[in-house]
Amino acid sequence: MRTETVAVVIVTLNRAELLTRMLDGLAAQTRRPDAIIVVDNASTDHTREVLDARTDLPLHVTTTERNVGGAGGFHIGMRAAYDGGWDRIWLVDDDVVPDPDCLAVMMGTDEACLMVVRDDLEGHLVEKAALRFDLTNPLAIRPKTASVDSTYATRADLPERVEVENVAFEGFMVRREVVTTVGFPDPEFFIFYDDVDFAIRARRAGFHIWALRDARLVRQLDFNQQHDLAGWKGFYMFRNLFVVHFRYGENVLVRLKPFLIALVVVLLSPVRGGRGEAANVIRAIRSARGMRRLSGSAAPPR
Known part of the structure; x- marks a missing residue:
């Protein structure tokens, strides 16, 4: 059998020190990557100098204008x-x-979609990939009803592989056949839920996603998924959650759930996030309605 090739894709923005650790980790791999594609999101720190110095790695760098x-x-x-x-x-x-x-x-596992299992710096299991991502129950306010780390206390408790229903673009691997079938990440999400959207498309196309116990990544920062819902990230958290429901809700009640969430947030805003949170959720519902369909740039290649 022909040996498969692999390209690593890294997205970075103004985190040169963290990027250095990541590149060191790739340089230490027993199975070296064939290509490392770095997308520099218009960094203004010394990211460029870090990348220019890595002549030991097969880097392909793209720097965006914004x-x-x-x-x-x-x-x-x-x-x-x-x-x-x-x-x-x-x-x-x-x-x-x-x-x-x-x-x-990962390369030794014959599957189309694979996910690492992540630890924190202290060795604690922090893998948030969902074992169940429920888009059938309109009463499930949070569709992720079970995750790897909420189900298994430690890595030792995990079986060799666990099927998951969503992923993070923080260790997710696909074969090119998946991209040929379902397309690319949707850039209109900007941040949050672009990985969930891709995983749903892959599963609906018949692909299984396996988290591998023995493929370990260590997060260098605390895993904090709590964001200020009144701030700019809050807008994307609301909007992109709504988009996922509009696109993939499996019944009309689930597809209507974003309107209920928006109403509840507005009603509770005086005792929660105030005007900022209410404004975000109103903008989010309006914007999400215009994203009911996958963007053309994310469609499968022709």
Whole structure:
């Protein structure tokens, strides 16, 4: 059998020190990547100098003219990897470090969609990939009803592989056949839920997603998914959650759930986030209605 090739895609923005650790981790892999595609989201720190110095790695660097968000960066990177003809594409963030055998474990697994299992710096399991992402129950305010780390206390408790229903673009690997079938990450998300959207499309196309116990990434920062819903990130959290429901809700009640969430947020805003949160959720519902369909740039290649 022909040995498969793999391109790593990294999206980075003004985190040169973290990026250095990630690149060191890739340089230490027992199975070296064939290409490393770095999408620099218009960084203003010394990211360029870090990349220019890494002559030990097969880097292909794209610097955007403006910050296109994680979603835009992974769209650019996956498209470049696909157009480059690589057999597999491994999406990673700039704030993780893989164990030396991480890529070898993934490349040795004969599946189309794979997810690493992440730890924090203290060795605690922090893998948030959903075992169940419920888009059938309108009463499930949060569709992620079970995750890897809420189900298994430690890595030792995990079976060798666990099927998951969503992923993070922080260690997710696909074969090119998946991209051929379902397309690319949707850049219109900017941040948040672009990975969920892609995973749903892959599963609906018949692909299974497996989290591998022995493929380990270590997050270099605290895993904090609590964002200020009255701030700019709050808008994207609301809007993109609503988009996922509009696009993939499996019944009319689930597709109407964003309107109920928006109403509740507005009613509770005086005792929660105030005017900022209410304004965000109103803008979010309006914007999400215009994103009911996958953007054309994310469609499967022709």
